[in-house]
Structure formats: structure tokens, C-alpha cells
Amino acid sequence: MIPSALPPPSPLQRWTALLFVSLAMFGNYYVYDALGPVVDLMRSQLGFSHSQIGWLYTAYSVAALLVLLAGGWFIDRFGTRLALVVFAVVCVVAAAMTAMGPDFETIVAGRFLLGLGAEPMIVAAVTVLARWFKGAELSFAFGLNLSISRLGSASADWSTGFAAPLYSNWQDPLWLATAIGGVAVAAAMLYWMHERRVEGRAHLGERAPPDELKLSQIFRFPRTYWTIVALCVVFYATVFPFRGFAINYFQQAHGLDRESAGALSSLLPMAAIVATPIFGLIVDRVGKRSLFMAAGSLLMLPLFLAVTYLPPGPLVGLPGGAEVPLTLLVCIGLFGMVFSLIPAVLWPSVAQLVDEERLGSAYAMMTFCQQLGMAAVPLVIGALNDWAGASPENPAGYTPGMWFYTALGACGLLFSWHLWWSGRGPAPQHRLDLPPSR
Numbered sequence: 104m105i106p107s108a109l110p111p112p113s114p115l116q117r118w119t120a121l122l123f124v125s126l127a128m129f130g131n132y133y134v135y136d137a138l139g140p141v142v143d144l145m146r147s148q149l150g151f152s153h154s155q156i157g158w159l160y161t162a163y164s165v166a167a168l169l170v171l172l173a174g175g176w177f178i179d180r181f182g183t184r185l186a187l188v189v190f191a192v193v194c195v196v197a198a199a200m201t202a203m204g205p206d207f208e209t210i211v212a213g214r215f216l217l218g219l220g221a222e223p224m225i226v227a228a229v230t231v232l233a234r235w236f237k238g239a240e241l242s243f244a245f246g247l248n249l250s251i252s253r254l255g256s257a258s259a260d261w262s263t264g265f266a267a268p269l270y271s272n273w274q275d276p277l278w279l280a281t282a283i284g285g286v287a288v289a290a291a292m293l294y295w296m297h298e299r300r301v302e303g304r305a306h307l308g309e310r311a312p313p314d315e316l317k318l319s320q321i322f323r324f325p326r327t328y329w330t331i332v333a334l335c336v337v338f339y340a341t342v343f344p345f346r347g348f349a350i351n352y353f354q355q356a357h358g359l360d361r362e363s364a365g366a367l368s369s370l371l372p373m374a375a376i377v378a379t380p381i382f383g384l385i386v387d388r389v390g391k392r393s394l395f396m397a398a399g400s401l402l403m404l405p406l407f408l409a410v411t412y413l414p415p416g417p418l419v420g421l422p423g424g425a426e427v428p429l430t431l432l433v434c435i436g437l438f439g440m441v442f443s444l445i446p447a448v449l450w451p452s453v454a455q456l457v458d459e460e461r462l463g464s465a466y467a468m469m470t471f472c473q474q475l476g477m478a479a480v481p482l483v484i485g486a487l488n489d490w491a492g493a494s495p496e497n498p499a500g501y502t503p504g505m506w507f508y509t510a511l512g513a514c515g516l517l518f519s520w521h522l523w524w525s526g527r528g529p530a531p532q533h534r535l536d537l538p539p540s541r
Contacts (some may be wrong), residue, residue: 112235112305116297120235121244123294123374124228125251127191130219130287132255134198135163136278138214140365141265142351144273144361153493155207157485162211162345164478171471183234184295186227191291193220195284202277231294246380251475255283256372260350263365264423270361324465327525327535328456331449332469334396338445340476341403341511344484346371348504356498357431363537366425368433374439375446382447392448392455392535397519399444402437404512407505410434452535 112120138159145151197220201213228248236244262269262276269275346368353364386395409430416429450466457465484504493500522535 109305112301116301116305117235117244119297120294120301121232121247123290123297124187124231125248126227126290127187127287127294128225128248128252129255129258130284131224132237132252133259134194134217134280134284134287135221135511136236136256136259136346137198137262137277138201139347139350139368139531140260140270140361141273141276142348143354143361144270146351147272147391149207151207152485153481153488154485156348156351157483158211158483159214160344161478162215163218163221164474166203166215166475167222168471168478170219170222171467171474183227183230184298187224187231187291187509188288188295189228190220190224191238191284191288193217194224195288196220198277198281198284199494202274202281204274205481231298235294248382249379250376253372253376257369257376260365260369260372261423263350264362264425267362323461324468325456327522328453328465330522330525331452331456332398332472334445334522335469336472336476336516337511337515337518338449339473340480341508341515342371342442342475344480347519348484348488351430352501353418355493355495356501357428358495359427359431362423363421363425363427366421366423366433370432370435371439371442371474374436375443378440378443379447382444386448386451390535392452393519393523393525395448396445396452397440397523399448400512400516400519404509404516406434406438407508407512408483411502411505426474434436446461447481455535480511 126508145156146153194217196212197215197217199213200216203213204210229245232244232248244260259280262279264277266279269279286364329444349368349371350361354361359367382395386392388412413430415431418426419429419432420426421432453465453469484507485502487507488500491497491500491503493504
């Protein structure tokens with residue numbers, strides 16, 4: 104029977120595929136974020152400097168840049184279902200190498216290898232879902248997949264509580280991450296078998312080509328697109344490096360225990376799980392995309408200085424028994440709202456500005472620039488912390504880094520304000536503030 108004559112996959116088949124792919128991505132995100140809770144242990148037990156910790160995050164982003172430059176070769180070479188398995192295995196090997204250590208060179212090589220595996224694995228997962236889901240179901244499926252993936256990030260933070268006995272040394276939590284990465288491999292293999300079983304019984308559609316980075320397209324994008332790219336760079340270069348250092352920062356600058364610091368840090372991905380789809384629905388209905396981005400940038404601007412200078416306030420209990428100061432809870436809660444709002448508006452806005460046939464290049468270029476920022480900022484923060492002598496005995500040493508985050512936030516506000524202003528007047532430069540119906 105020719106593929107087009109086959110029936111579409113049943114709902115059970117589609118949601119089973121989503122479950123397996125999402126479990127694989129859960130493991131991917133957990134492995135990446137498992138480093139944050141052991142930063143202080145690496146510093147005390149291995150003698151790593153803040154700059155070396157920054158290199159562990161930068162190595163991942165450098166590898167991601169190389170993968171983006173390679174374009175869609177990996178997916179084209181292996182096919183989506185086999186690519187999912189291959190890159191999940193690469194992530195597990197990378198996690199094991201990172202946990203094995205103990206020298207800096209081996210650990211940074213493990214993080215570099217993780218970037219080579221995790222980034223194309225994300226592309227493979229997106230490509231897989233695009234084959235199984237169509238129309239309105241596609242957005243919902245992508246949202247569920249992202250929510251389960253972010254749950255992996257939150258679980259890595261929660262491990263400071265449910266796996267507290269492992270945190271007597273830096274290696275055991277990373278071996279736990281390796282085991283969870285093994286679960287991701289199992290889920291990827293289950294998906295591979297599921298697709299093979301369904302392929303001859305249902306038509307899965309044509310394989311969607313992965314996004315490719317075409318440098319020839321650079322000068323054909325509108326100026327407004329580059330403003331959004333600039334906002335994307337400063338936003339992600341602020342959020343993810345901060346998350347990388349957050350647990351260590353909460354412990355050393357604010358005196359939180361590891362479990363409370365992990366619970367507080369987990370509010371960022373948890374907010375994204377709940378609020379990002381809600382903001383997406385609101386913006387789809389009312390438009391005003393540039394205004395929402397400006398509002399999110401304005402809200403983020405004072406948060407790092409508030410965390411640094413405001414009195415901590417009374418302790419507030421969190422689920423699980425952790426207690427955190429009220430000021431930190433409010434600031435991180437607001438930061439979680441920004442972490443939900445700006446991505447929900449920023450990425451779909453590109454589709455309003457760029458022709459459909461160039462969207463692949465537009466998103467790949469945007470991701471490339473984003474990874475450049477994420478590669479540079481951890482090195483800057485690590486160098487500032489080392490220069491200022493940041494430590495539990497000198498919590499003020501973390502202040503220069505918080506000012507640097509604030510400077511990035513000010514740049515984001517400038518870009519988003521320019522975007523909002525350019526959309527005003529009788530001849531706006533873009534249509535970002537119009538609802539879809541118009």
C-alpha cells in the first residue's frame with residue numbers, strides 16, 4: 104500500500120509517540136541542569152574557580168554553535184528516529200564523562216560532548232513531533248513536550264531534596280543524572296520501535312526538513328527581525344547563566360541550605376511549565392506582542408538589584424519543607440513570570456516578520472546568536488566572581504555579577520522599547536501588535 108493511501112495515525116499512536124519523545128527530552132534537560140546543584144561542591148572538593156565553572160557552561164554552547172554550523176547534516180544522515188537514539192546515547196556518554204572526572208579537562212570535555220548530543224537531539228524531537236501532529240494539535244503537542252522537558256530542569260533542582268544523601272560529594276548527583284539520561288535512551292528506543300511498528304500501518308506525513316543556517320539569508324531579513332534577535336540574545340544570556348550559578352549563589356550569598364536553594368531555583372522552570380502556554384494564548388488573542396516584550400523586559404530590570412540590596416524579609420515555607428526569604432521568593436517568582444512571558448511572545452513573533460520559506464534560516468540564525476551570548480556570559484560572570492572574591496565569607500563579591508545581569512536587562516529593555524516604538528504611528532515598521540485575525 105502506498106503511504107498516501109494509509110490512514111492517519113490514531114490518537115493513541117500519536118500520544119504514545121509524544122510520551123516517548125517527551126520522556127527522552129526530560130532526560131536531556133535533567134542532564135544539562137544537573138550541574139547547577141553541585142557547583143559549590145566542585146569548588147570546595149575540586150578547587151574549581153568561578154571562571155572554570157563558567158567554562159563548563161560555555162563548552163556546551165560552543166558545541167551547540169558547531170552543531171548549528173553543521174546545519175541539518177546529522178538529522179539527514181541518521182533519520183529522525185535513529186537520530187533520537189544516537190544523540191540520546193551521546194548525552195549519556197557525556198553525562199558519564201562529566202561524572203567520572205575528576206580533572207577539569209575531562210569534565211569540560213563531557214560538557215562539550217553534551218552540547219554535541221543535546222542540541223541535535225532537540226532538533227530531532229521537534230522534527231519527529233511535526234510528523235505526528237498537524238494543525239491545532241501541533242501547538243498543543245509542542246507545548247506539552249516543552250512542559251515535560253522543563254520538568255526535567257525542575258527535577259534537577261529538586262534533587263537537592265529527594266536525593267539529598269547523594270550530595271556529600273560532587274560525583275554522586277551527576278551519576279544520578281547519568282542514570283536518568285539512561286532512561287532517556289530507553290524512551291528514545293521505545294519511540295524507535297513504536298514508529299517502526301506504526302509506519303506500515305499509518306501515514307505519518309513527509310519528514311520535515313530540519314532548520315538550516317543559511318548565511319546567504321543574513322542581509323535579507325528585516326531590521327525588526329534583528330531587533331528581536333538582539334532581545335533574544337540578552338534575554339537568554341541572562342536567564343540561563345543565572346540559572347547555572349543560582350543554587351550556588353543562593354547558598355553562598357544568602358545563606359540558604361542546598362535543599363532550599365534548589366527549591367527556589369526550580370521556580371523558574373516550573374513557572375514556564377504553567378504560564379508559558381497561558382501567555383501564548385493571551386497574546387494570540389490580543390496581539391500587542393512588542394508591548395508584552397517591553398513589559399517583560401521592564402519587569403526583569405530591577406530584579407537582580409532587588410535580590411542583592413533589599414532586606415531578605417521573613418522566611419516563607421515552600422512545599423517539601425524548604426524555607427526561603429520572602430524577598431528572594433517574590434523576586435524569583437517575578438523572574439519566573441518573565442521567563443514565561445518573553446519566550447511565549449518572542450519566538451512566534453519571528454513568523455510575523457519573515458517569509459515562510461525563510462523561517463528555517465531565521466530561527467537557526469536566531470538560535471546561533473543566542474548560543475553566542477550564552478557562551479560568552481558565563482565566562483564574564485565567572486571572571487567577575489573571581490575578581491571580586493565571591494565566597495560565603497565575602498557575599499558582596501557576587502554584586503558585580505548582579506550588576507552585569509542588570510546591564511544586560513537594560514539592553515533588553517532598550518531593544519524591546521525600540522521594537523514597541525517602531526510599531527506605533529500611521530506607518531508602523533511591523534505588524535507585531537495586530538491580533539492574528541487582522
